[in-house]
Amino acid sequence: xxRGKIEMKAIENQCNxxxxxxxxxxxxxxxxxxxxxxxxxxVAVIVFxxxxxxxxxxxxxxxxxxxxxxxxxxxxxxxxxxEHMLCEFATHRTENEKLHDKLRxxxxxDLDSLPPSELDHLQQTLELAARKVRDRRVVGLERKWAxxxxxxxxxxxxxxxxxxxxxxxxxxxxxxxxxxFRVQPVQPNLHNTEY
Amino acid sequence: xxRGKIEMKAIENQCNxxxxxxxxxxxxxxxxxxxxxxxxxxVAVIVFxxxxxxxxxxxxxxxxxxxxxxxxxxxxxxxxxxEHMLCEFATHRTENEKLHDKLRxxxxxDLDSLPPSELDHLQQTLELAARKVRDRRVVGLERKWAxxxxxxxxxxxxxxxxxxxxxxxxxxxxxxxxxxFRVQPVQPNLHNTEY
DNA sequence: CCAGCTATATATAATTA
DNA sequence: TTAATTATATATAGCTG
Numbered sequence: 001x002x003r004g005k006i007e008m009k010a011i012e013n014q015c016n017x018x019x020x021x022x023x024x025x026x027x028x029x030x031x032x033x034x035x036x037x038x039x040x041x042x043v044a045v046i047v048f049x050x051x052x053x054x055x056x057x058x059x060x061x062x063x064x065x066x067x068x069x070x071x072x073x074x075x076x077x078x079x080x081x082x083e084h085m086l087c088e089f090a091t092h093r094t095e096n097e098k099l100h101d102k103l104r105x106x107x108x109x110d111l112d113s114l115p116p117s118e119l120d121h122l123q124q125t126l127e128l129a130a131r132k133v134r135d136r137r138v139v140g141l142e143r144k145w146a147x148x149x150x151x152x153x154x155x156x157x158x159x160x161x162x163x164x165x166x167x168x169x170x171x172x173x174x175x176x177x178x179x180x181f182r183v184q185p186v187q188p189n190l191h192n193t194e195y
Numbered sequence: 196x197x198r199g200k201i202e203m204k205a206i207e208n209q210c211n212x213x214x215x216x217x218x219x220x221x222x223x224x225x226x227x228x229x230x231x232x233x234x235x236x237x238v239a240v241i242v243f244x245x246x247x248x249x250x251x252x253x254x255x256x257x258x259x260x261x262x263x264x265x266x267x268x269x270x271x272x273x274x275x276x277x278e279h280m281l282c283e284f285a286t287h288r289t290e291n292e293k294l295h296d297k298l299r300x301x302x303x304x305d306l307d308s309l310p311p312s313e314l315d316h317l318q319q320t321l322e323l324a325a326r327k328v329r330d331r332r333v334v335g336l337e338r339k340w341a342x343x344x345x346x347x348x349x350x351x352x353x354x355x356x357x358x359x360x361x362x363x364x365x366x367x368x369x370x371x372x373x374x375x376f377r378v379q380p381v382q383p384n385l386h387n388t389e390y
Numbered sequence: 391c392c393a394g395c396t397a398t399a400t401a402t403a404a405t406t407a
Numbered sequence: 408t409t410a411a412t413t414a415t416a417t418a419t420a421g422c423t424g
Contacts, residue, residue: 001416002403011233015408020403021234027401028226031418032240035223038206039216040245045227046264050235054267063270066261069241070272072249075258077265078273085280092287099294106301107320108327116335123328125302130321132303137314196399197420213391215420222418226401 021049029057042068216244224252237263 011017025047032043036059044058044065058065070077104110105122114122206212220242227238231254239253239260253260265272299305300317309317 001401001418003405003414003416004403005416006233006403008229008232010235016403017234019409021230021236023402024226024230024234025236028223028230028238030401031219031223031226034203035216035219035242037203038201039212039219040205041216041220042243043223044239044241046239046260047230048237048260048263048267054264056264056268062268063272065241065243066264066270066272068243069249069251069261072243073251073257075261077258077261078276081273082276088284089287092284092291096287096291096294099291099298103294103298103301106298106324108324108331111328111331116332119328119332119335123325123332126321126325126328129301129303130318130325133306133314133318133321136303136306137311137318140311140314196401196418198397198399198422199420200399201420210391211420217392218419226418 017050025049025055029055032057033059044069212245220244220250224250227252228254239264 011020028047029045032045035041036043042059042065044062045056046062047055049055056062066077069075076082101110101113105114106126108126111119206215223242224240227240230236231238237254237260239257240251241257242250244250251257261272264270271277296305296308300309301321303321306314
């Protein structure tokens with residue numbers, strides 16, 4: 001079409017090719033639009049020039065058309081991402097199951113699934129943990145005791161509220177880390193409200 | 196174009212519309228292909244007729260073109276699925292973190308983050324679990340002992356390998372559930388290879 | 391609903407500015 | 408380059424079978 005018929009093969013002359021590309025692309029989009037208007041069709045055209053530039057034309061939202069296309073054609077457009085996600089899911093689930101199992105063992109359940117050597121190790125772990133918790137509770141109780149004791153001591157001396165300085169030099173004889181205690185006093189009931 | 200110029204609006208006559216749709220669609224695809232051949236462009240055309248039928252034409256794999264489109268245009272084609280996945284991920288992660296925290300507490304770590312009442316409960320849980328594990332180990336050891344004892348007994352009587360029946364009627368005097376033991380013998384080293 | 395036909399409308403290759 | 412011009416090639420609306 002034009003002054004002369006042209007062969008249907010790639011146009012060698014770069015300049016001519018560019019000109020033809022622009023003319024024909026514009027026309028293609030126009031025709032696509034006419035199809036949409038005249039025949040009430042949904043049309044999407046995507047063109048990448050040989051220089052990599054993107055041109056697009058759609059009768060409505062390109063996203064909607066491509067989603068419809070994906071649904072109708074069954075083409076999974078995000079297959080790679082999807083499979084990657086599935087893989088990560090599996091990893092998470094496995095990890096979760098392992099943690100669950102471990103927790104159950106730590107609670108003395110499902111012990112049948114453990115070999116004796118693991119049982120041995122589990123018992124050691126549990127006893128160590130129980131000791132740590134016990135120690136921790138003792139420390140907490142000692143602090144509480146120290147706090148009460150200190151209050152009694154100062155009340156006995158008629159000082160009313162204890163100041164920080166008073167606490168540092170208080171005659172409580174044990175080696176508890178009282179300075180730290182002053183900065184962050186143990187307040188059980190405050191913590192309880194958070195759980 | 197044709198015998199007479201037509202208005203650029205939807206063709207009312209259903210039959211005419213269908214005929215025009217087919218003619219124009221075919222031509223659109225032809226033009227798309229010419230653009231591809233003449234100008235070395237990548238072209239994809241998607242058309243849905245007003246009856247919902249899908250027609251498509253692409254210079255190469257439609258999937259590849261649409262993926263390229265998605266990349267270049269930044270259009271997230273699977274946004275809904277993607278967001279749903281992200282949501283599930285967050286749930287999994289949260290659950291994992293909770294389990295992790297709980298496990299650490301069960302191992303006597305991070306105890307500072309627990310209020311005293313929880314410490315109390317934790318200690319009870321640990322001690323109960325330790326007791327269960329201890330009991331279980333005792334049962335295991337007793338079974339082992341019974342097994343050895345039984346072997347000694349039968350060797351003393353010159354029977355060689357102990358048969359199942361022999362195990363059931365063996366004169367081991369304790370009340371251990373030996374039948375179960377026979378079905379699933381405790382094999383520590385077999386299990387060890389799996390961990 | 392398809393396939394031709396044909397008169398016109400469009401598209402466009404080559405050319406010119 | 409890019410934009411107009413123009414001679415021709417295509418596309419196609421309305422027919423007919």
